[in-house]
Amino acid sequence: LRGKHFRIELTQLKTQGSIPPDRKAFPALPKQSIPSIQDRVLKVIATSKHIPLESVQPVSTFESLAIDSLDRLNILFDLESEFDIEINDEEAKEVKDIREMIEGVTKLVEAKNASAPAE
Amino acid sequence: MRRVAITGMGVVSPLGLNISSFWQSLLDARSGISEIESIDPAQIRFKYGAEIKNYVSGDHFDAKDASFMERFTQFAVIAAEEAVAGAGIEWTAALRESAAVVTGSCLGGRPVEEAGYWELFHNGKSRVQPLTIPLSMNNAGASHICMRFGIQGPAFTVSTACASSTHAIGQAFQMVRSGAAPMAIAGGSEAPFFLGNLKAWEAMRVISKDTCRPFSKERSGMVLGEGAAMLVLEPLDAALARGAQPLAEIVGFGMSADAGHITQPVVTGPAYAMRNALRDAGLAPEQIGYINAHGTATEANDRTETAAIRCVFDRHADRLAVSSTKSMHGHALGASGALEAVASILALKHGMLPPTANFLSPDPACDLDVIPNQAREARVEACLSNSFAFGGLNAVLAFKSLP
Numbered sequence: 001l002r003g004k005h006f007r008i009e010l011t012q013l014k015t016q017g018s019i020p021p022d023r024k025a026f027p028a029l030p031k032q033s034i035p036s037i038q039d040r041v042l043k044v045i046a047t048s049k050h051i052p053l054e055s056v057q058p059v060s061t062f063e064s065l066a067i068d069s070l071d072r073l074n075i076l077f078d079l080e081s082e083f084d085i086e087i088n089d090e091e092a093k094e095v096k097d098i099r100e101m102i103e104g105v106t107k108l109v110e111a112k113n114a115s116a117p118a119e
Numbered sequence: 120m121r122r123v124a125i126t127g128m129g130v131v132s133p134l135g136l137n138i139s140s141f142w143q144s145l146l147d148a149r150s151g152i153s154e155i156e157s158i159d160p161a162q163i164r165f166k167y168g169a170e171i172k173n174y175v176s177g178d179h180f181d182a183k184d185a186s187f188m189e190r191f192t193q194f195a196v197i198a199a200e201e202a203v204a205g206a207g208i209e210w211t212a213a214l215r216e217s218a219a220v221v222t223g224s225c226l227g228g229r230p231v232e233e234a235g236y237w238e239l240f241h242n243g244k245s246r247v248q249p250l251t252i253p254l255s256m257n258n259a260g261a262s263h264i265c266m267r268f269g270i271q272g273p274a275f276t277v278s279t280a281c282a283s284s285t286h287a288i289g290q291a292f293q294m295v296r297s298g299a300a301p302m303a304i305a306g307g308s309e310a311p312f313f314l315g316n317l318k319a320w321e322a323m324r325v326i327s328k329d330t331c332r333p334f335s336k337e338r339s340g341m342v343l344g345e346g347a348a349m350l351v352l353e354p355l356d357a358a359l360a361r362g363a364q365p366l367a368e369i370v371g372f373g374m375s376a377d378a379g380h381i382t383q384p385v386v387t388g389p390a391y392a393m394r395n396a397l398r399d400a401g402l403a404p405e406q407i408g409y410i411n412a413h414g415t416a417t418e419a420n421d422r423t424e425t426a427a428i429r430c431v432f433d434r435h436a437d438r439l440a441v442s443s444t445k446s447m448h449g450h451a452l453g454a455s456g457a458l459e460a461v462a463s464i465l466a467l468k469h470g471m472l473p474p475t476a477n478f479l480s481p482d483p484a485c486d487l488d489v490i491p492n493q494a495r496e497a498r499v500e501a502c503l504s505n506s507f508a509f510g511g512l513n514a515v516l517a518f519k520s521l522p
Contacts, residue, residue: 068380068383069382069383069419070380070381070382070383073322073323073324076324077322086164088164089164089165089324089326089328089339089340090328090339092324093324
């Protein structure tokens with residue numbers, strides 16, 4: 001979350017052209033401030049289900065978060081938008097908890113990146 | 120209260136455009152499910168549907184009439200014409216004045232809206248075609264049936280998703296039984312193969328990856344279908360008096376609401392609807408020999424429906440046969456209940472129970488006699504036809520065979 005805010009501020013600064021010349025060379029961002037796939041999945045779930053982010057943990061089960069079949073549809077839909085991926089029906093059916101959801105999304109994102117043309 | 124008979128039926132379906140080809144396909148366990156052709160398959164994630172591939176509007180309507188009817192309306196009128204012809208109805212001024220028409224449809228003529236909205240939102244047009252409202256309205260089927268036969272009695276349309284036409288037939292049954300109408304045409308029609316709707320079903324993630332396998336362990340979801348079915352209902356004594364040949368008696372109608380979840384079924388709602396239909400019919404559970412199941416081939420439906428049947432029929436659940444003809448005609452949403460009512464009535468009349476096609480191996484959670492893959496010869500006294508809609512609205516019809 002913090003990482004995302006930071007990026008937004010950075011973009012604003014850039015567009016406003018107010019970055020002092022001596023700070024143009026930014027130090028590399030500390031690694032933990034870039035939201036990981038896991039963080040983003042947890043955030044999508046929390047936002048979609050309207051529950052506090054802290055309550056969504058990789059070890060959470062769908063039952064413990066009261067996520068039913070219709071909630072799952074919404075979450076899958078939002079995950080597809082967040083990561084620009086397509087989640088297959090049959091694979092989605094196999095997902096039994098949040099950790100498997102994170103693993104599944106990670107696999108799809110890695111597959112997408114592997115097939116994307118190099119910049 | 121009058122006894123009510125079904126004296127005529129008509130069908131438009133992926134299994135044929137009339138009753139005889141529909142019934143022959145059911146007996147042969149021939150499925151109408153194949154790759155979707157009406158839209159570019161690259162646009163959707165699933166491949167299979169039960170489309171009516173050989174339908175040519177010009178075979179049934181002249182161009183001027185057809186331009187006033189969306190596909191679902193044309194299906195409704197064609198089915199009604201077959202039903203009325205089969206019943207041998209002789210129209211009099213008095214009958215036209217008081218006969219009823221009750222149709223069911225889930226989506227109505229929404230494709231015409233989709234086409235119009237595309238022009239508005241995508242092509243920058245500022246107007247839609249002038250018939251958009253009369254073409255798209257869900258009651259267009261009922262209205263055109265009335266216009267075709269000059270029927271001026273009570274006429275309306277029920278829209279309860281996948282139970283629409285079962286509710287419609289039930290309403291017509293109650294009107295004929297009470298004497299509110301001397302005759303009724305009732306059923307449903309649907310034409311759901313248009314991009315926006317297919318996308319909406321895709322997002323529900325309930326469509327099968329291959330075909331419709333109700334109650335089978337290998338099932339992967341439902342398959343959409345299209346079509347129409349209409350029944351003619353009359354008081355039994357009046358039908359016999361005019362020399363008609365009743366196909367079966369309609370004896371009960373049960374309804375209920377799950378009051379649970381908007382899409383996830385529960386056992387109680389379907390169980391109450393079946394129990395209410397039995398009570399309305401004055402039938403004991405042991406008199407039921409066959410149930411045409413809602414049987415969508417989603418895990419949620421099939422398991423819940425099995426549990427509901429066990430709940431209502433207790434030990435008799437092991438002695439009655441259950442099949443889902445959706446395995447052949449697909450899930451035609453608002454037309455499904457009427458197509459399945461036709462299948463149920465033909466089963467009683469011919470002493471042949473239609474099978475559950477595409478069946479591979481049993482799911483222990485659906486441990487009923489599901490008539491796998493092969494029609495079965497069996498004379499049954501009475502049967503039920505189940506329809507359980509998204510939104511938890513349930514409707515069940517009870518039919519009884521006539522000597």
